Amino acid sequence: MSVENIRIVLVNTTHPGNIGSAARAMKTMGLSSLYLVDPVDFPSGEARALSSGATDLLESAVVTQTLEEAIADCELVIGASARVRGISLELTDPRDTAQVAVSEASTGRKVALVFGREDRGLTNEELRLCHRQVHIPSVAEFSSLNLAASVQVLAYELRMTSLSHEGEASVPEVREYELASSEQMESFYTHLRDMLNDVGFFKSCNPEKIMAKLRRIYGRSRLDRMEYNIMRGILTETQAAVKNLRKPS
Amino acid sequence: MSVENIRIVLVNTTHPGNIGSAARAMKTMGLSSLYLVDPVDFPSGEARALSSGATDLLESAVVTQTLEEAIADCELVIGASARVRGISLELTDPRDTAQVAVSEASTGRKVALVFGREDRGLTNEELRLCHRQVHIPSVAEFSSLNLAASVQVLAYELRMTSLSHEGEASVPEVREYELASSEQMESFYTHLRDMLNDVGFFKSCNPEKIMAKLRRIYGRSRLDRMEYNIMRGILTETQAAVKNLRKPS
Numbered sequence: 001m002s003v004e005n006i007r008i009v010l011v012n013t014t015h016p017g018n019i020g021s022a023a024r025a026m027k028t029m030g031l032s033s034l035y036l037v038d039p040v041d042f043p044s045g046e047a048r049a050l051s052s053g054a055t056d057l058l059e060s061a062v063v064t065q066t067l068e069e070a071i072a073d074c075e076l077v078i079g080a081s082a083r084v085r086g087i088s089l090e091l092t093d094p095r096d097t098a099q100v101a102v103s104e105a106s107t108g109r110k111v112a113l114v115f116g117r118e119d120r121g122l123t124n125e126e127l128r129l130c131h132r133q134v135h136i137p138s139v140a141e142f143s144s145l146n147l148a149a150s151v152q153v154l155a156y157e158l159r160m161t162s163l164s165h166e167g168e169a170s171v172p173e174v175r176e177y178e179l180a181s182s183e184q185m186e187s188f189y190t191h192l193r194d195m196l197n198d199v200g201f202f203k204s205c206n207p208e209k210i211m212a213k214l215r216r217i218y219g220r221s222r223l224d225r226m227e228y229n230i231m232r233g234i235l236t237e238t239q240a241a242v243k244n245l246r247k248p249s
Numbered sequence: 250m251s252v253e254n255i256r257i258v259l260v261n262t263t264h265p266g267n268i269g270s271a272a273r274a275m276k277t278m279g280l281s282s283l284y285l286v287d288p289v290d291f292p293s294g295e296a297r298a299l300s301s302g303a304t305d306l307l308e309s310a311v312v313t314q315t316l317e318e319a320i321a322d323c324e325l326v327i328g329a330s331a332r333v334r335g336i337s338l339e340l341t342d343p344r345d346t347a348q349v350a351v352s353e354a355s356t357g358r359k360v361a362l363v364f365g366r367e368d369r370g371l372t373n374e375e376l377r378l379c380h381r382q383v384h385i386p387s388v389a390e391f392s393s394l395n396l397a398a399s400v401q402v403l404a405y406e407l408r409m410t411s412l413s414h415e416g417e418a419s420v421p422e423v424r425e426y427e428l429a430s431s432e433q434m435e436s437f438y439t440h441l442r443d444m445l446n447d448v449g450f451f452k453s454c455n456p457e458k459i460m461a462k463l464r465r466i467y468g469r470s471r472l473d474r475m476e477y478n479i480m481r482g483i484l485t486e487t488q489a490a491v492k493n494l495r496k497p498s
Contacts, residue, residue, distance in 0.1 A: 021395060028387040028394050052393065095409065137408055138277040144301065145277050146270065149401040152394070156402050159386055160344065199490035201483055213479055221470035230462055234450055241448035242490050 002106035003162050007033035008151060009070045009114040011126060016041040018118065020050030020058065021148030027054035029155035030162070034061040035070040035112070067114065067126050075109040076101065079122050079130035080150055090132045097134040098157035102165055113154055118147050177224035184228055188235075189215060195235045198242050251355035252411050256282035257400060258319045258363040260375060265290045267367060269299030269307065270397030276303035278404035279411070283310040284319040284361070316363065316375050317435065324358040324428040325350065325471075328371050328379035329399055331392050338382040339469060346383040347406035351414055358428065362403055367396050377464045378431065380471055426473035433477055437484075438464060444484045447491050 008026055013019050019042060023034060034057050036042055042063065051058055064070045071077050078097055092100070101111045114130060116122035127133065136145055136153050145153070180188070193211055196202060202210070223231065257275055262268050268291060272283060283306050285291055291312065300307055313319045320326050327346055328338070341349070350360045363379060365371035376382065385394055385402050394402070429437070442460055445451060451459070472480065 021398075024395060025398055027391045028385075028398075030388040052395070054391065093409070094405075136277075136405065137412060139279040139408075142276045142303065145401070146273060146301070146397075148395075149270075149274055149277075149398060152398040152401055153405050156343075156385065156405075159388075160342070163386060196483065199483075199487045201486045210479065213476060217470050217472065217476055217480075218466075221466050223466065227462060227466050230459065231466075234445065234448075237450045238448045238487060 002102055002165070003030055003158055004033070005105035005109060006031060006101055006111045006113065006158060007035050007070075007074070008155070009035040009037060009067070009112050010039070010147070010151075011037040011067055011114060011122060012040065012117050013042075013147065014040045014118050015147075016044035016047040017050045018147045019044070019061075020047035020052075020054075021146075022115075022151040023047070023051040023054040023057040023061075025148050025152035026155050027051075027057055029152075029159040031155050031158065032057055032060070034058070036061050036063045037067050037070050038065055039063065067129055071112045071114070071129065073110050074112040076104045076111045076132070077114060077130045078112065078132045078134050079114045079116075079127050080134050080136070080154065081116065081122055081127060091135055092132065093137055094134055094154050094157040095161075097132065098154070098161040100132070102158060102161040106165065115147060115150060177226045180223045180225055180228035184225075185218070185223070188218070188223075188228060188231060191232060191235045195239050198239050251351055251414070252279055252407055253282070254354035254358060255280060255350055255360045255362065255407060256284050256319075256323075257404070258284040258286060258316070258361050259288070259396070259400075260286040260316055260363060260371060261289065261366050262291075262396065263289045263367050264396075265293035265296040266299045267396045268293070268310075269296035269301075269303075270395075271364075271400040272296070272300040272303040272306040272310075274397050274401035275404050276300075276306055278401075278408040280404050280407065281306055281309070283307070285310050285312045286316050286319050287314055288312065316378055317431070320361045320363070320378065321430065321432045322359050323361040323431055325353050325360045325381070326363060326379045326431060327361065327381045327383050328363045328365075328376050329383050329385070329403065330365065330371055330376060331384060331387065331394075338376065338379060338465065340382045340384055342386055343383055343403050343406040344410075346381065347403070347410040349381070351407060351410040355414065364396060364399060373461075377461060377468070380468050426475045429472045429474055429477040433474075434467070434472070437467070437472075437477060437480060440481060440484045444488050447488050 008031060010019060010022060019039060026034065047058055048055055078101065105111045136150055138145060192214060257280060259268060259271060268288060275283065296307055297304055327350065354360045385399055387394060441463060
């Protein structure tokens with residue numbers, strides 16, 4: 001997996017809970033490499049608690065004193081920053097960033113995604129160590145994402161990109177049964193029309209128009225074979241109820 | 250902005266901090282409509298603290314007793330669920346879901362994104378009230394995202410989509426009529442069940458199982474108001490046919 005070459009670097013994090021939440025966010029998206037630059041409180045019980053089982057990431061986390069050390073072996077370093085300062089880094093959104101990161105990582109390069117402090121982000125000095133800058137497109141009036149939420153968004157985009165690179169569907173197939181064939185659907189519509197006729201539904205309306213509407217309804221629904229059997233069963237029972245009652249008892 | 254028609258619904262949230270974090274996540278992405286179904290602890294100081302300034306969303310949050318109330322006026326209801334149960338709702342990833350949600354919201358329809366409990370998600374009963382299901386593509390071995398992190402990912406995708414939609418004049422419209430509301434669909438299902446009972450369909454099968462299957466069929470189909478009227482008309486005529494014939498002539 002190319003995401004093995006992608007690390008998350010948290011710089012000078014104040015709240016240990018955010019480290020735990022970031023680890024959890026990473027693990028749900030298949031990332032495992034966490035670097036902590038000069039964390040204020042680590043290791044910590046709060047980080048463990050909020051990692052919600054992603055303790056392996058905390059235990060294998062690499063703690064460094066400086067950002068330089070954390071990114072020393074990386075070929076691509078991307079800084080997450082809400083603010084656009086006077087630094088002319090290439091600035092992209094998380095989606096384009098993920099494309100670049102996964103594509104570089106898949107060639108064997110080491111990639112770092114760097115997140116700054118909760119209150120002040122990355123310093124200009126730290127941003128100068130980055131090759132690119134990523135900005136999560138928050139609204140201007142309320143732009144401060146939680147640190148772990150920012151990690152979650154980037155990790156999610158990395159996962160979406162790596163799934164599409166691997167040709168895996170991001171969503172599994174859900175239908176339990178094969179779909180009803182066109183032939184089955186035609187026999188269903190014939191049956192439905194007969195039933196509606198039996199209950200006297202066409203007395204006051206045009207059968208062609210009604211059947212066209214019903215075809216659209218069930219056409220959109222795309223019945224599977226189990227559902228088809230249920231619908232046929234309902235038609236049969238309804239006809240039987242009407243017809244049996246018609247017989248003199 | 251079309252996202253005004255999109256609400257986030259949190260069902261039976263246990264930890265008030267998650268409500269606050271979800272409000273923060275929403276606000277950074279320009280969402281403002283929050284519904285809370287039977288929250289365990291709300292209002293709460295912890296929710297305020299973790300909202301990090303998104304207190305306006307907490308103050309304007311609508312609290313309801315049931316999910317039905319929270320989505321009564323919605324035309325599109327999307328349930329967030331990690332697990333694929335035996336429920337064949339249309340299941341998509343956050344990106345495709347955001348496309349659908351923003352596109353429907355921009356035509357004036359009310360859209361709900363529904364998130365379940367921290368530990369157990371949404372019940373099957375609650376998922377049956379949804380038209381679609383969204384799955385954040387987490388890794389199989391560690392699939393549990395934090396509630397607010399899930400809200401953040403979906404809110405982010407909604408923002409990405411609405412930003413790309415901005416400036417575009419038109420959104421493809423496909424349906425002639427407004428869609429039936431959730432409330433109308435509930436009355437349809439009640440009527441359908443009564444009709445099936447009248448024709449004796451439940452003699453040999455479990456009504457709950459059958460109704461669950463039928464909800465899936467019509468949920469996928471998403472009736473508009475004209476179609477809804479036709480279906481109600483069919484049920485009424487069928488019941489009349491069975492009942493009138495029962496009367497001694």
